[in-house]
Amino acid sequence: MIILDSLLMGGLRFVLEKLAAAVEAELDDDGVLREELLAAQMRLELGEIDDTEFRRIEADLLERIGEIRERRRGEETPRGSLRVTGAEVTFEGEESEHRDDGGKTRARRRR
Amino acid sequence: MAERRARGAGAEPPIFRFFGGKGGAGKTTLAAAAALAAAERGREVLVVSTDPAHSLGDALQLRLGGHPRRVPTRRGVLRAAEVNADLAVARWMGARRPALRAIALRGTLLDGADVDRLLRLSLPGVDELMGLLEVMRLARVRPYDEVVVDTAPTGHTLRLLRMPPMLERLAVVLDGLYAKHRFLRLQLGGDDRPDASDALIAALEDEAGALQTLLRDRARARLTWITLPEMLSLRESEDAIRALDGLGIAVERIVINRLTRAARPGCPSCAARSGVERGMVATRSEALRHRLTSVVAARDREPRGPGALRALARELAAGDTAADLAPPRRAPALRPAAPAAEARESPLWLGALSPPGTRLLLVLGKGGVGKSTCAATVALAAARRLASSRGRRPDVLLLSTDPAHSLGDVLDAPVDHEARSIRGAPRALHVRELDAERAFRHERARYLAAADALLGSAGDRGGLGTVHDRAALRSLLELAPPGLDELFGMLGIVDALLARPGRPARYGLVVVDSAPTGHALRLLGLPDTALAWVRALLAILLRYRRVIRLGALARDLVALSQDLRQFRALLHDGTATRAVVVTRPGRLPRLETERLMASLRARGIGISGIIVNAMTPETAAACRSCRAAARAEAGELAALGGHARGRRRHAIWRTPALTAPPRGHEALAAWGRRWTRALA
Numbered sequence: 115m116i117i118l119d120s121l122l123m124g125g126l127r128f129v130l131e132k133l134a135a136a137v138e139a140e141l142d143d144d145g146v147l148r149e150e151l152l153a154a155q156m157r158l159e160l161g162e163i164d165d166t167e168f169r170r171i172e173a174d175l176l177e178r179i180g181e182i183r184e185r186r187r188g189e190e191t192p193r194g195s196l197r198v199t200g201a202e203v204t205f206e207g208e209e210s211e212h213r214d215d216g217g218k219t220r221a222r223r224r225r
Numbered sequence: 226m227a228e229r230r231a232r233g234a235g236a237e238p239p240i241f242r243f244f245g246g247k248g249g250a251g252k253t254t255l256a257a258a259a260a261l262a263a264a265e266r267g268r269e270v271l272v273v274s275t276d277p278a279h280s281l282g283d284a285l286q287l288r289l290g291g292h293p294r295r296v297p298t299r300r301g302v303l304r305a306a307e308v309n310a311d312l313a314v315a316r317w318m319g320a321r322r323p324a325l326r327a328i329a330l331r332g333t334l335l336d337g338a339d340v341d342r343l344l345r346l347s348l349p350g351v352d353e354l355m356g357l358l359e360v361m362r363l364a365r366v367r368p369y370d371e372v373v374v375d376t377a378p379t380g381h382t383l384r385l386l387r388m389p390p391m392l393e394r395l396a397v398v399l400d401g402l403y404a405k406h407r408f409l410r411l412q413l414g415g416d417d418r419p420d421a422s423d424a425l426i427a428a429l430e431d432e433a434g435a436l437q438t439l440l441r442d443r444a445r446a447r448l449t450w451i452t453l454p455e456m457l458s459l460r461e462s463e464d465a466i467r468a469l470d471g472l473g474i475a476v477e478r479i480v481i482n483r484l485t486r487a488a489r490p491g492c493p494s495c496a497a498r499s500g501v502e503r504g505m506v507a508t509r510s511e512a513l514r515h516r517l518t519s520v521v522a523a524r525d526r527e528p529r530g531p532g533a534l535r536a537l538a539r540e541l542a543a544g545d546t547a548a549d550l551a552p553p554r555r556a557p558a559l560r561p562a563a564p565a566a567e568a569r570e571s572p573l574w575l576g577a578l579s580p581p582g583t584r585l586l587l588v589l590g591k592g593g594v595g596k597s598t599c600a601a602t603v604a605l606a607a608a609r610r611l612a613s614s615r616g617r618r619p620d621v622l623l624l625s626t627d628p629a630h631s632l633g634d635v636l637d638a639p640v641d642h643e644a645r646s647i648r649g650a651p652r653a654l655h656v657r658e659l660d661a662e663r664a665f666r667h668e669r670a671r672y673l674a675a676a677d678a679l680l681g682s683a684g685d686r687g688g689l690g691t692v693h694d695r696a697a698l699r700s701l702l703e704l705a706p707p708g709l710d711e712l713f714g715m716l717g718i719v720d721a722l723l724a725r726p727g728r729p730a731r732y733g734l735v736v737v738d739s740a741p742t743g744h745a746l747r748l749l750g751l752p753d754t755a756l757a758w759v760r761a762l763l764a765i766l767l768r769y770r771r772v773i774r775l776g777a778l779a780r781d782l783v784a785l786s787q788d789l790r791q792f793r794a795l796l797h798d799g800t801a802t803r804a805v806v807v808t809r810p811g812r813l814p815r816l817e818t819e820r821l822m823a824s825l826r827a828r829g830i831g832i833s834g835i836i837v838n839a840m841t842p843e844t845a846a847a848c849r850s851c852r853a854a855a856r857a858e859a860g861e862l863a864a865l866g867g868h869a870r871g872r873r874r875h876a877i878w879r880t881p882a883l884t885a886p887p888r889g890h891e892a893l894a895a896w897g898r899r900w901t902r903a904l905a
Contacts, residue, residue, distance in 0.1 A: 152780060152783070153779075156767050156782075160760055160767070
């Protein structure tokens with residue numbers, strides 16, 4: 115039962131996080147790229163990547179962040195044709211403390 | 226085991242006698258004397274040191290370790306040990322690791338590899354956390370009548386005595402982590418008998434409670450506070466006793482140690498010293514005055530060996546001898562510092578101890594040898610050197626990282642947590658006494674947020690834990706954790722020395738007035754320990770970055786990791802970082818100094834010189850005692866010189882003892898001009 119509990123919650127949480135991430139990626143992509151940059155810095159500190167590798171990632175991410183800014187300044191119109199507009203999630207069973215999870219709430223409210 | 230006879234039913238639990246005081250006040254020698262005397266009254270006694278820089282073995286003239294060994298006595302039984310904190314932690318953790326691991330696995334979303342990695346890391350404040358627990362463990366092994374505890378110098382002893390509430394709150398946090406598991410276990414019709422983890426939490430709670438009760442029980446725990454008849458020692462003792470009162474720990478007796486005997490006829494040195502000492506003692510505040518006070522007279526030779534220890538114990542046990550402390554009839558004229566001709570040049574020793582290019586000057590040594598006085602003198606000279614040179618004028622910071630500060634008293638000026646200049650002293654000098662608890666309170670909100678991010682369950686993105694009771698986590702962070710002094714000491718140095726994005730380094734040179742040896746060495750080892758923690762946390766954040774946002778915690782950790790690497794490089798750069806070792810011309814200080822120098826070499830930290838502080842001046846008019854003292858000091862100096870000449874030569878500088886130690890920046894500068902090269 116404990117396994118079931120954690121599987122259920124873990125699985126659900128995973129799906130919701132993915133959805134929330136997709137929504138966010140679309141809404142605020144330069145924030146996501148900034149997190150990528152931070153993650154690269156962390157990997158550099160941990161010695162998982164070396165300086166050269168870090169600089170390559172950094173240059174790439176900075177360029178993409180720059181592009182996004184350019185695009186935003188250039189066009190006021192909505193970008194792209196594909197867009198996540200919402201996600202509906204239902205599940206059976208008792209609600210647990212995880213229901214207040216921010217990511218999920220967000221995914222649900224954008225219907 | 227035959228030796229391990231259990232305490233019989235109805236046997237009295239042992240009495241614990243703690244010996245506390247400023248470094249160098251004579252804690253170890255008097256603790257050894259008291260323990261020997263108690264044993265020879267026919268009792269079974271354990272004497273144990275909790276100072277990470279042990280010298281109990283030196284005082285007993287025996288090689289000691291973590292296991293008590295028998296000390297020869299005429300009667301009774303005496304065993305002695307020096308707590309080895311690392312071994313004690315390994316033992317403590319070894320027995321409890323499975324239960325702790327289970328709590329972490331069931332109470333957080335961390336997996337086995339993460340938990341193991343975190344449990345393997347060492348804690349910087351472990352001496353204080355383990356000290357008391359290890360003393361209690363050793364005390365249980367045999368049916369001791371008395372346990373005598375030789376503690377670390379003031380600041381860290383206060384931390385040690387504050388451990389029980391910390392332990393109690395730790396138990397509450399673990400309990401909170403484990404609550405969900407317990408709830409599920411019960412809901413699912415499982416067994417509601419306590420498991421190993423429950424037992425661990427309960428044992429921690431019990432132990433914390435028992436320690437707290439013991440420390441406040443005047444019949445079972447007694448604290449003897451030792452001070453020297455010197456201003457710095459008296460002021461530090463007054464502060465400490467106020468803090469102990471706040472903790473509800475009773476000070477049974479004050480010992481004024483090494484009081485110069487009533488002037489020997491015809492000796493001007495003895496007469497002057499005795500007058501100054503009595504004048505100082507007369508200024509002691511109410512905190513010290515209204516307590517049982519014993520006086521132990523200064524010896525011509527350091528008390529060594531059982532005979533000398535027995536004689537000391539007799540004086541120690543004498544009733545209230547404070548009546549001997551009548552103030553001198555005429556107030557002693559505190560000889561003003563010689564108004565030496567204004568020296569334009571820097572003293573010779575400055576270029577040797579802190580050559581140009583030095584960024585971090587660590588003033589290290591045993592407690593009570595005069596680190597603060599020497600550090601202030603060096604910093605003043607360095608600031609004056611800057612003021613007289615042209616060009617850029619980066620400031621000099623004199624930073625005290627000893628939780629029991631003395632810089633304000635030495636400089637006779639207000640000094641606190643904020644760096645400030647000293648009235649009348651060179652403007653290039655800033656002085657700061659680091660207040661780790663204040664710094665911690667200031668940063669607490671950030672740590673709480675970080676703890677929530679890692680473990681908390683609320684918040685809009687969730688965390689790795691399922692802590693129901695976040696109040697428990699908060700209450701844990703309300704107490705200053707062990708190792709705080711070293712952590713903020715290190716961060717204070719980093720902040721003063723390293724350039725930051727958008728600003729250059731604050732100071733060109735930082736002179737550190739450090740805590741006594743054991744804790745100073747811990748600070749120097751901290752960058753490695755801290756880096757291991759930062760990396761473990763970074764790795765965990767990276768692994769779970771889909772669940773918890775990297776955010777502010779990750780940015781803080783990356784910045785800290787960069788700082789630590791930079792600081793570590795600076796620490797091992799022989800041009801940028803230099804250690805000045807301060808000692809006194811006595812046997813116990815010399816032995817500790819030799820160990821300190823070996824530790825510094827092992828850590829790759831360069832030594833720029835040794836200061837042998839407060840040598841008795843040899844004057845023709847001196848009495849036999851003064852001449853004997855001067856001869857003994859010369860012998861110790863020669864022995865130290867032999868050691869210092871070993872593989873690498875270190876210059877030794879000697880400073881003259883003054884009747885009253887120098888106070889205020891002018892007196893310090895004048896005193897500094899009288900330092901000379903020894904054994905050149």
